[in-house]
Structure formats: structure tokens, C-alpha cells
Amino acid sequence: MTTRTAGPIISPSILAADFAALGEEVRAVSEAGADWIHLDVMDGHFVPNITFGPDVVKALRPHSAKVFDVHLMIAPADPYLAAFAEAGADAISVHVEAGPHIHRSLQTIRTLGKRAGIALNPGTPASAIEPLIDMVDLVLVMTVNPGFGGQSFIPSTLETIARIKAMTAGRDIDIEVDGGITPENVGLAAAAGANAFVAGSAVFKGGPAGYAERIAAIRAGAGGTVAC
Ligand code: DX5
Ligand code: ZN
Secondary structure (H helix, E strand, C coil), X not given: CCCCCCCCEEEEEHHHCCHHHHHXXXXXXXXXXXXXXXXXEEECCCCCCXXXXXXXXXXXXXXXXXXXXXXXXXXXXXXXXXXXHHHCCCEEEEECCCCCCHHHHHHHHHHCCCEEEEEECCCCCHHHHHHHHHHCCEEEEECCCCCCCCXXXXXXXXHHHHHHHHHCCCCCCEEEEECXXXXXXXXXXXXXXXXXXXXXXXXHCCCHHHHHHHHHHHHXXXXXXXXX
């Protein structure tokens, strides 16, 4: 059920895309070399911003065959997991901080046949997810405080990434970083142990003509070879 890829995985976040043309944006970034498409779902409660729900994920699904990497910044998450699965999510990440029954949420995601991800905020220690390691296919380490694109990478998260890398040694678990990732700093996250890289502003800022070049630059910064 896992879809691990050799080399860095680049997951552009459509939070930084043109919301008036999301279908075209997803198509363009897929053709430009994205490995996954990162979809940020915010509820105005768990995070101080609101984005979109399962209907938008469903509407975007025909525009790309790439892995839909759905990042739920919502609380509660459980009532919506089936809807996101049915909408076409391939991986669904829930926050460890988002509720008292996170183990149940991860069980539900796997029961729905999707890759289960656990996300953690910069203020949360790596140890918070240790009891959940058997339940996850993906760990999403927030490298900014979730809620908005365009923030600066928080360096203390490198230690969290390294701890999670050690914790997941020998297991088929992706370690994904999210927030403030650029071609310049992505190498630090890769060196700490991340293999999947979300990038919003660093991909979308500047428009579609530069998507391929900017994805390639992030891939190269993460230590990957540039292939199209
Ligand atoms: C933040 C989101 C991120 C965000 C990343 O709450 O989870 O996925 O879109 O955007 P950049 O790359 O601009 O920091
Ligand atoms: Zn995200």
C-alpha cells in the first residue's frame, strides 16, 4: 500500500497557487515534475485560516494522476476522513495535536485504504508520535507554524526531523517537511533525514513558466538528480 519513491519527493502545496484556476495549476505543476500534490485543508479552528474541503479535492482529482497528499489542519478530523478518502486523497495526514484519539484517526485512514500520516507542529516534541509509529506511513514535520504559506523555516525543527529519522529507522515511512522550504535550505532538511519536501511559495511564486525550473532546483537542493 505504500508508494515510496527513490530520491527526493517534491510535493508542491497549492496553498500558494492561483485559487481562481486551481485545476489548471494542479495540471501545470504535475506536468512540471511534481511527485505529489500537497493539499492544505484548514478549518479556522485548529489553525487561524480557512481553505477548502473534500469537494475541492474531488474537483481537482481529474486534473492529475499524482499522489494527492492531503494535510488536514482541522479538529476534529475523524468526521471528515471518509469524505477525503472518497474525494481521491492518496495520503491523509492528521495532526497529533488535533484531538485525544489520534490512534483511532490513523486506524480509520488505513481502514479506508489510504496512506496514514501523522503531522506535528514545531512546538511538539518528536517523542509525541513515538507510540504511533506502527500506525503511520508518513510523518509530516511542520517546519513553520501551520496556517499560512510564505513563512520562514524554523531551524529548531531540524532536530525533530533527526529524532524522527532515528525513530523510524528500518521502517517504510516517509519523512516529509512542510513550511518555508526553499532550494537553499532544503539540503538541511534532507541531511537531517527528510525525503519528501512540501513547497508552496518556492514553486508557485512567479507563475507557471517557472514551475519546472523551481521544482528541479528544490530537487537538486535535496540531493536528487534532475530528471523530467
Ligand atoms: C502551512 C502549510 C504549508 C504551506 C507551505 O500551514 O501546511 O503546506 O502551504 O507553504 P510555504 O512553502 O510557502 O511555506
Ligand atoms: Zn501543508
